[in-house]
Amino acid sequence: MNKWTIYILALGVFLTATSELVVAGILRILAKDLNISIAFAGQLITAYSLAFAIGTPLLVSLTSRMGRRKVLLGALAAFIMGCLLSFWSSDISTLIVSRIILGVSSGVYIVAAFGAAAKIVPPEKIGSAISTIVLGFSSAMILGVPIGIAITNWLNWQAIFLLLGLTSLFITFVIFRLLPEIEGDAPMSFRQQFKVLGSAVIVSGLFLTFFRESGNSVLFTYLTPFMQDILQLKASNISIVMLVFGIFGAVGTRLGGYGIDRWGAARILAFSTIMLFIILLLLPLFAGATLIGLLLISLMMISLFMAGPATQTYFIQQAPQSSNLVLSLNTSIIHLGIATGSGAGGAMISANSTVLYNPWMASFVVMLALVSAFISFSTGKKRLSNLHESQIS
Numbered sequence: 001m002n003k004w005t006i007y008i009l010a011l012g013v014f015l016t017a018t019s020e021l022v023v024a025g026i027l028r029i030l031a032k033d034l035n036i037s038i039a040f041a042g043q044l045i046t047a048y049s050l051a052f053a054i055g056t057p058l059l060v061s062l063t064s065r066m067g068r069r070k071v072l073l074g075a076l077a078a079f080i081m082g083c084l085l086s087f088w089s090s091d092i093s094t095l096i097v098s099r100i101i102l103g104v105s106s107g108v109y110i111v112a113a114f115g116a117a118a119k120i121v122p123p124e125k126i127g128s129a130i131s132t133i134v135l136g137f138s139s140a141m142i143l144g145v146p147i148g149i150a151i152t153n154w155l156n157w158q159a160i161f162l163l164l165g166l167t168s169l170f171i172t173f174v175i176f177r178l179l180p181e182i183e184g185d186a187p188m189s190f191r192q193q194f195k196v197l198g199s200a201v202i203v204s205g206l207f208l209t210f211f212r213e214s215g216n217s218v219l220f221t222y223l224t225p226f227m228q229d230i231l232q233l234k235a236s237n238i239s240i241v242m243l244v245f246g247i248f249g250a251v252g253t254r255l256g257g258y259g260i261d262r263w264g265a266a267r268i269l270a271f272s273t274i275m276l277f278i279i280l281l282l283l284p285l286f287a288g289a290t291l292i293g294l295l296l297i298s299l300m301m302i303s304l305f306m307a308g309p310a311t312q313t314y315f316i317q318q319a320p321q322s323s324n325l326v327l328s329l330n331t332s333i334i335h336l337g338i339a340t341g342s343g344a345g346g347a348m349i350s351a352n353s354t355v356l357y358n359p360w361m362a363s364f365v366v367m368l369a370l371v372s373a374f375i376s377f378s379t380g381k382k383r384l385s386n387l388h389e390s391q392i393s
Helices: 002-025 027-034 043-062 068-088 092-119 123-154 157-178 190-198 200-220 223-230 235-263 265-286 290-318 320-352 358-392
Strands: none
Touching (some): 002 027, 002 043, 002 068, 002 092, 002 123, 002 157, 002 223, 027 223, 043 320, 068 092, 068 157, 092 123, 092 290, 092 320, 123 157, 123 235, 123 290, 200 223, 200 265, 200 290, 200 320, 200 358, 223 235, 223 290, 235 265, 235 290, 265 290, 265 358, 320 358
16 A cells, blocks of 8 residues: 555646746746846746745645645645646746746645655655655656647646646645555644754755756756757657656666665765766766767766655655655745845856856866765764763763
């Protein structure tokens, strides 16, 4: 039952992730249809991410004692409303409002899904369970984004959100009928929940997340223009390339889950972040080299999705008593980083009239993530060492 429960949760993540990722894939079409610049269209991602970052920890904290099933159903209901509003949007203002609703509801759903998965598997299987949930996200790249691009070319971009809303309605019914009730966190005051922010391990870990996701977003938000303008990829090939990227992302997710259970979350996080840093440094050097550039981006996808389950597992292990709050803070930081990166990436394009230099800007930000990782991991080791010494004495 646990296995099927986790797959159901992952399917919901697939839908919420598609609503987020598909915008990057159709950014140029959205900009043209709404008669705005690409840089301005990129702020649709910023609005989603800010809503996710600000609204998620507040709502997760307020609903932490509720059963996970109720929280998941409520989040999906709000998500359906956001999808329908996106479908009816005909101007940038309405679309931004819909992105805010989608951001908050997706955030609450994803955190509840992570928390539920962590509660229904034994400790030694948490890495694999979390990687399955993250697989829902990478599957959105494999299927959701390419299908969204195809639907946009066949009908229009609004049709994507109508399909997402209808499919989410079906998933809501399945979860209502089949998912057992999973208890929330133990009773704890709002103030007590946020005491976890006093931990140097957690705070530096959150900075690791912020800088890593900011660096990623500097490039990823504008990945379609980068591939077309810098790597000389034809627009007709974007869908199949995004499909391939998604497959690499799925491979990275599974590798991450396997690596966590075998070598630990911290080592996987460190390896994947170093890998991302090197790739970002190399990308601008291969402008015009389509195949090499696409190979580097494929490897970047592996590193990004390898880090996903590692990050979630790392925080669950570091703060088991406040797992829902820490996960919500982490996912909020992810989207705050995405919002910061997309804004900085847009400014970089406006200043240079090209997306060529965005990877170098991203590599500098990822270097800050490596510094944060060193602080978090070394502080965690020191804390464990002190705890062990106190137990002996």
